[in-house]
Amino acid sequence: MAGRSCVFLMYHEIELPGRPLCQSAPGYVRYILPLETFRSQMAWMKNSGWRGLNVGEALRYPAEPSVCITFDDGCETDLIAAAPVLREFGFDATFYLTAGFLGTPGYLNASQVRDLDAQGFQIGCHSMTHPYLSDLPDPELKREVVDAKLQIEKIIGHPIEHFSCPGGRYDQRTLQMARQAGFATVSNSQFHANSPGISRYELGRVAVLRDLTIAEFSDICRGRGLWKKRLQYQARRSVQRALGNSAYDHLRAVLLGDPRQ
Numbered sequence: 001m002a003g004r005s006c007v008f009l010m011y012h013e014i015e016l017p018g019r020p021l022c023q024s025a026p027g028y029v030r031y032i033l034p035l036e037t038f039r040s041q042m043a044w045m046k047n048s049g050w051r052g053l054n055v056g057e058a059l060r061y062p063a064e065p066s067v068c069i070t071f072d073d074g075c076e077t078d079l080i081a082a083a084p085v086l087r088e089f090g091f092d093a094t095f096y097l098t099a100g101f102l103g104t105p106g107y108l109n110a111s112q113v114r115d116l117d118a119q120g121f122q123i124g125c126h127s128m129t130h131p132y133l134s135d136l137p138d139p140e141l142k143r144e145v146v147d148a149k150l151q152i153e154k155i156i157g158h159p160i161e162h163f164s165c166p167g168g169r170y171d172q173r174t175l176q177m178a179r180q181a182g183f184a185t186v187s188n189s190q191f192h193a194n195s196p197g198i199s200r201y202e203l204g205r206v207a208v209l210r211d212l213t214i215a216e217f218s219d220i221c222r223g224r225g226l227w228k229k230r231l232q233y234q235a236r237r238s239v240q241r242a243l244g245n246s247a248y249d250h251l252r253a254v255l256l257g258d259p260r261q
């Protein structure tokens with residue numbers, strides 16, 4: 001069983017024809033897949049004998065080819081676009097919800113969250129208001145991690161165990177707070193496959209970007225070439241650290257041509 005590992009995929013909103021996205025900035029849209037693109041990825045997995053797992057299942061590191069499927073932010077398309085496709089192919093997934101976004105335009109409302117939960121998908125938490133957690137003083141961090149967990153649990157009526165960090169940002173305090181709150185895992189956005197030796201509080205995930213080809217998608221599922229993405233990510237993170245998160249976001253928006261900047 002040596003060498004068992006599993007790639008965790010990170011998805012966001014799904015684009016449906018004629019339906020406005022939650023945000024329109026280029027830095028947001030590059031993470032958004034049209035429904036047909038998402039469906040063709042799931043079809044590729046099914047046809048190639050891959051299974052799609054939620055976080056809890058993936059951490060058992062089954063021997064057969066599998067990827068973990070995760071969604072961040074709690075967009076309404078989790079239920080109306082992604083879930084039907086996942087059910088069609090018999091895949092599970094974990095949906096990390098931003099508690100404070102629930103019920104606002106474009107995001108799931110409480111009854112839709114219960115529907116997703118009742119369909120058997122795993123519900124996780126993606127903070128209360130989607131800030132960079134490493135920037136926050138302790139009382140605010142507590143609200144983002146502990147209060148957000150309680151709020152989602154109140155909606156679905158049972159405990160949740162999995163947390164993902166907004167923007168992939170976290171520090172040791174974040175992980176400590178998540179552990180104290182009762183989360184069993186924390187996922188970030190670092191480009192590496194996970195394996196039994198990796199801390200359950202520092203699970204890497206690979207963002208599935210809008211312009212990815214099926215060949216590139218299959219490479220990601222197999223964990224091929226992630227070192228290249230990791231190097232790019234590390235280079236980006238060192239610029240972020242040098243500039244600070246807000247200056248970096250401004251620079252990134254300018255480079256990506258965000259007209260609002």
Ligand SMILES: [Zn+2]
Pocket residue numbers: 072073126130165166167
């Ligand atoms: Zn997010």
